[in-house]
Amino acid sequence: MLARRTMFGISTAILATWGLATAGQTEETLLTISGALDAAAPVSLSDADLTALPTIEFETGTIWSEGIKTFSGPSLKSVLENAGAGAGDLLLVAANDYKVSLPRDVVKDDYPIVANRIDGKPFGIREKGPLWVVFPYDSEARFQSELIYSYSVWQLIEIEVVKE
Numbered sequence: 001m002l003a004r005r006t007m008f009g010i011s012t013a014i015l016a017t018w019g020l021a022t023a024g025q026t027e028e029t030l031l032t033i034s035g036a037l038d039a040a041a042p043v044s045l046s047d048a049d050l051t052a053l054p055t056i057e058f059e060t061g062t063i064w065s066e067g068i069k070t071f072s073g074p075s076l077k078s079v080l081e082n083a084g085a086g087a088g089d090l091l092l093v094a095a096n097d098y099k100v101s102l103p104r105d106v107v108k109d110d111y112p113i114v115a116n117r118i119d120g121k122p123f124g125i126r127e128k129g130p131l132w133v134v135f136p137y138d139s140e141a142r143f144q145s146e147l148i149y150s151y152s153v154w155q156l157i158e159i160e161v162v163k164e
Contacts, residue, residue, distance in 0.1 A: 027046035027047065027048050027049075028046060028047075029044040029045065029046060030045060030046060030047055030050070030116075030130055030131055030157070031044070031045045031050070031079070031114070031131055031156060031157065031158065031159065032044050032045075032157065032158045032159075033045070033079070033080070033083040033085060033158070033159045033160075033161065034158065034159075034160050034161070035085075035086075035088070035091075035159075035160040035161035035162060035163070036085065036086035036088050036161040036162065036163045036164070037083055037084050037085055037086065037161060038084030038085075038086075039083070039084055043082075043083040043084070045079070045082075045083075047116055047122065047130065049082075050073060050074055050079070050114065050116050050131075051116065053074035053078050053079065053082060054074060054075075054078055055072050055073060055074060056072065056073070056074070056075050056110055056111075056113045057070060057071070057072035058070070058071060058072075058113075058136045058139070059071075059138075060134070060135075060136050060137045060138040060139070061137060061138055062134070062137060062152075063137075063149060064128065064154070065128075068138070069118050069119055070118065070119050070120065071113065071115040071117070071118055071132070071134045072113070072115060072116075072117040072118075072120070073113045073114045073115040073116040073117060073131075073134075074113065074114055074116075075108075075109060075110055075111065075112070075113050075114075076107050076111075076112050076113065076114055076133065077107050077108065077109055079114050079159075080107070080159070080161070083161075085159075085161040086161050086163065086164065087104060087164055088104060088161050088162040088163050088164045089101055089102065089103050089104050089162045090102040090104065090107070090159055090160065090161060090162065091159070091160040091162060092133060092151070092153045092156060092158075092159055093153075093156070093157055093158040093159070093160070094153050094154065094155045094156060094157065095125070095155035095157050096155060098153065100150050100151060100153060101162075102151050106151065111135050111136055111143075112133045112134055112135045112151065112152070113133075113134055114131055114132075114133060114156065115129075115131065115132045115133075115134045116129070116130060116131055125155060128154030128155060129154070129155065130155075131154075131155070131156040131157070132152070132153070132154040132155070132156065133151060133152050133153045133154075133156055134152060135148055135151070135152060
């Protein structure tokens with residue numbers, strides 16, 4: 001019985017200390033933007049940072065999921081502007097080290113978006129999240145090409161802005 005009380009006391013102390021240690025920390029970084037930026041250091045963005053930007057929402061199907069889903073999040077353009085990104089092309093990097101070069105002229109005011117919600121809810125790694133570069137695939141045939149699909153990085157973790 002004494003051993004249980006001692007373990008309970010130790011466990012409680014550890015949890016209390018952990019709670020104090022994490023209370024002042026900022027929200028988890030989901031996306032890092034580096035390279036040609038106005039800022040000297042890379043910019044780290046949390047879900048709260050991304051959610052604070054203007055949101056674009058559209059319904060579309062994808063070749064990677066079943067049915068029509070509602071994707072929402074800030075436009076990639078607004079994310080880059082928020083980070084003070086230069087005008088160079090982009091290197092998009094996924095959690096699994098997939099990398100693709102995205103020409104800057106593909107980035108428009110309303111597409112692609114950095115989706116951080118599907119059907120209004122955050123989504124995890126198993127659902128290709130928590131960030132996914134999404135185009136409105138069903139809106140026009142030009143969004144249904146292998147090239148556009150290659151730019152549709154899921155589990156996006158980093159954007160490097162290449163110097164012009």
